[in-house]
Amino acid sequence: MAAASSNKSPLKYMPGFGNHFATEALPNALPVGQNSPQVCPYNLYAEQLSGTAFTAPRVHNQRSWLYRIRPSVCHTPFEAVEGSVRNNWDALPPNPNQLRWKPFDLPSNDAKVDWVKGLRTVCGAGDERARHGLSVHVYAINTSMDHTAMYNSDGDYLIVPQLGKLTITTELGILEVNPNEICVIQRGIRFSVAVDGPSRGYVLEVFGQHFRLPDLGPIGANGLANPRDFETPVAWFEERDEPFTIISKYQGVLFAAKQDHTPFDVVAWHGNYAPYKYNLAHFMVINCTAFDHADPSIFTVLTCPSNEPGVAVADFVIFPPRWAVQDHTFRPPYYHRNCMSEFMGLITGVYEAKEEGFLPGGGSLHSMMTPHGPDAPTFDGASKANLKPVRVADGTQAFMFESSLSLALTEWSEKLCNKLDPHYYECWQGLKKNFDRNWKPAASQ
Structure with a gap:
């Protein structure tokens, strides 16, 4: 039988995160005043899709009622x-x-x-x-x-x-x-x-x-x-x-x-699941306007929390185009070791802390407490840069999957895909000793 659908465009959307939506592809397909009447409009089947426990607090409860031609049990x-x-x-x-992977x-x-x-x-x-x-x-x-x-x-x-x-x-x-x-x-x-x-x-x-x-x-x-x-x-x-x-x-x-x-026979539905x-272009960046860095958590789009307050099973973080205006600051991401695991990917462009080797369609993994940061050329350039306001990451979109869990590799990613870069560690080997025992602060400092 040929496909039949509503006269609505299939690519219409409703705005809002986590709202309770009500939408129908045929007029009056949603029951009025109750979720599961004895006979649904158009002789549809009522089916609830629960994303949380029935007894979850109302603010956290997620479920939707679907009105479909056949129930999904068939x-x-x-x-x-x-x-x-x-x-x-x-x-x-x-x-x-x-670890760094070349484009898959x-x-x-x-x-x-x-x-x-x-x-x-x-x-x-x-x-x-x-x-x-x-x-x-x-x-x-x-x-x-x-x-x-x-x-x-x-x-x-x-x-x-x-x-x-x-x-x-x-x-x-x-x-x-x-x-x-x-x-x-x-x-x-x-x-x-x-x-x-x-x-x-x-x-x-x-x-x-x-x-x-x-x-x-x-x-x-x-x-x-x-x-x-x-x-x-x-x-x-x-x-x-x-x-x-x-x-x-x-x-x-x-x-x-x-x-x-x-299975795509749901004529109407209402709920918040x-x-x-x-x-990602709609992300409103919060950034530093004086000196130093705010933590990268300011770039979090979505989070999946754990049972420990303030600690995430996973965060989805982006590094979008933005202005850098800090004074007296090494502006690229600083060298750090983290109690989180960080998998990074690149959608397009050139990431500001890794201008060579980190490519769109590839990825990197910096595991819990494994040190990482800018490569040697990035460090040298940023250390000597004129700190006027500049645009960062125009034409680039990098992101990070960050987790409080310690991540293990699969055999495919470590051995079989043949995309793991054995030379990744070399990007830091050019970081030379700059220590000067006779250093004195400049008059302006």
């Missing part, structure tokens, strides 16, 4: 996908070194690689079964998912495209996500990824709580990522009685089930 039993293996974070010896390969022209096949795990920690931890993935794909949908039983995906547009059809509507935009697909939501050609990017998966906006504290009511700039899709549905495969990621393993109809996207 499928055959799940069977393990051949070759799918759960990540074992103890499979390799720990590696505390500074795109699929060859004669290979058809979709989202399910093209998602590769770089590192991670924790346990999906205990619902605490995270994984960092990269994807490199060139083919749309055909009559296939996926959902993640283990956690939420935060997707960062680096090359190529993704068109993501979800049960709650359609998201079009371009490089320099991100999207979040929460636990349990079925989705299918379509591409126009070779596409590559990064994925942060969290197993515990959901992503939320960071608290602003003394910053006040405005700044960083503003809630109004997040976009959630409007209801859109199709009516296709055709075979579909449903992929479930469950306890780190992929399983497949069959059904004879599309829904996928969303955000344009």
Whole structure:
């Protein structure tokens, strides 16, 4: 049967982070005054999708009611996908070194690689079964998912495209996500990824709580990522009685089930548990205007908190174009050792602290308490720079997945992908001894 949908454009969005939305693709499809009437409008099925425990405090409770042509239970039993293996974070010896990957390969022209096949795990920690931890993935794909949908039983995906547009059809509507935009697909939501050609990017998966906006504290009511700039899709549905495969990621393993109809048959929905996207260009930077640096936490877009106040399982941090105006300050990121693990990626441009070797589509990992910072040429240049106001990172978008957990590598990222740069450590070897025992402060100091 040919696809049928509402007369609304599938690419309309509703603004606002975490709002309670109500959207329908056919008039009066949402029941009035109750969630599950004896007979729903249009003879639809009512189905609740719960993202938190029923008894979670109201301020934290997330759920949506879906009104669909068939309930999602209508499928055959799940069977393990051949070759799918759960990540074992103890499979390799720990590696505390500074690590950098060259751009990850795109699929060859004669290979058809979709989202399910093209998602590769770089590192991670924790346990999906205990619902605490995270994984960092990269994807490199060139083919749309055909009559296939996926959902993640283990956690939420935060997707960062680096090359190529993704068109993501979800049960709650359609998201079009371009490089320099991100999207979040929460636990349990079925989705299918379509591409126009070779596409590559990064994925942060969290197993515990959901992503939320960071608290602003003394910053006040405005700044960083503003809630109004997040976009959630409007209801859109199709009516296709055709075979579909449903992929479930469950306890780190992929399983497949069959059904004879599309999973994207939600005619209306209301609630606050829904996928969303955000344009990184809308981030309102808070920065230093006198001297020294504020901590990089001022660049946090989204956070997934742990049970310890102020400590995150994962933060998504960006380093966007901005002005640098500090006086008497070494302006690039300072040398540091951190009680967090830092995976960095580059969407486009040249990162200000690594002008050579750190390339779009690649990545780096600086593990807990492993020292890192600017390379030698960056240090020398910044130490001698005229400290007038300058633009930083124009045409560049770097980001960081930061975690309080100590991350382990997969065999693919350390040995099989052949992208790990064995010469990364050399970028600091040119840092020479500048110590002068006879130094005296200048008259102006």
